[in-house]
Amino acid sequence: MKLKFNLKREVKIGVAVLVILGIIAFTERRRGEVAIRDITIKIENVHENHFLDEADVQDLMQLNQENLKGAELEAVNLKDVEKRIKTEPFIRDAQVYSDLKGNVVVNVELRRPVARIVRNDGPDGYIAEDGRLMPVSEKYTSRVVLVSGGYVRQLLKQKSVDETEEGKQLMELLKMIREDEFWNAQIAQLDIDSKAGITMFSQVGDEKIEFGKPDNLEVKFRKLKIFYKEILPRMGWNKYKRVNLEYEGQIVAE
Structure with missing residues (x-):
């Protein structure tokens, strides 16, 4: 009885395989036609x-x-x-x-652009959400934060921004700016020097924000928010020309 049971099962499996092969062959033949x-x-x-x-x-x-x-x-x-x-x-x-x-x-x-690379000595480009570098288009201009400075020459040699550690940090910075309603509206441009030091320029106000390397992002943005929410309303929006966030536990404004 055991042998008979196994034989039936093998026959069923064989028939099923033949049916599947037949369907595949029929489909391929139909596709060719x-x-x-x-x-x-x-x-x-x-x-x-x-x-x-x-x-x-x-x-x-x-x-x-x-x-x-x-x-x-x-x-x-x-x-x-x-x-x-x-x-x-x-x-x-x-x-x-x-x-x-x-x-x-x-x-x-x-792809979705998150920043536009601008420079005087060559064509502009975009940084996409996944880090990929893209050219500009004659058909459409995306309103995103601008990225300038000596560091962009290094960026444009890469296929993707996140190929380096500094590039990965820059992508994290751009993500924080994009996902925060206040920073997305306030920060207009990142000027990045050849050593990856960042100076920010805002939409409102004349101050130059010395952000430094794109590290300790939450701490630096927390200090910058204190500057915008508590200091500027008391002292005036055009009071300061320079704000430095690089010193631990301090906001240096001049």
């Missing part, structure tokens, strides 16, 4: 950064859209198309797939 009917491009852009549109994605695909329709689906390597789209710095992720009816769907997720 299917012609491309339509191409749909979907751009996921939660933060409304209009750096790219559907026409730009079509150019990245490097395919003749008119000739592509009606071509055999099997003749197009969708994975290669996906790789070409992902080479664009503005694009964080892309997925290209087809259905059994011959429709090709392209899903694209755009």
Whole structure:
């Protein structure tokens, strides 16, 4: 009885495997016979950064859209198309797939800029939320904090800001500014010297904020908030030209 039971089970497994292989073979055969009917491009852009549109994605695909329709689906390597789209710095992720009816769907997720690199001796660029460096666009300008100074030359040699320890700290700083409603509205520019020392410039007021290295962020921002919430309302917004946050336990204002 035990041998009979095992035999039945093995027969069932064998039949199931054959059915699955048959379905796969049928699907592949059908796919080879299917012609491309339509191409749909979907751009996921939660933060409304209009750096790219559907026409730009079509150019990245490097395919003749008119000739592509009606071509055999099997003749197009969708994975290669996906790789070409992902080479664009503005694009964080892309997925290209087809259905059994011959429709090709392209899903694209755009990167979100968190800072703009500005310099006098070359083109500007953006720092994305994931640290990736992006070029500027003729189509769209994002209103984000500006980053300038000698340090940006080093940044622009990298593919991503967080390749270095100073870069990782800078990304943490930009994240704190972006996620805090007050700092996001108040801090306009970070000027970073060649040794990664930061001087901040605000939207309101003439003071220069000497922040120092992007470390001890919570402590420094706590002191800076005291300066804005308690000192300036009493002394006047144009009273001070320089504020230093680098000394432990002190706020130095001149």
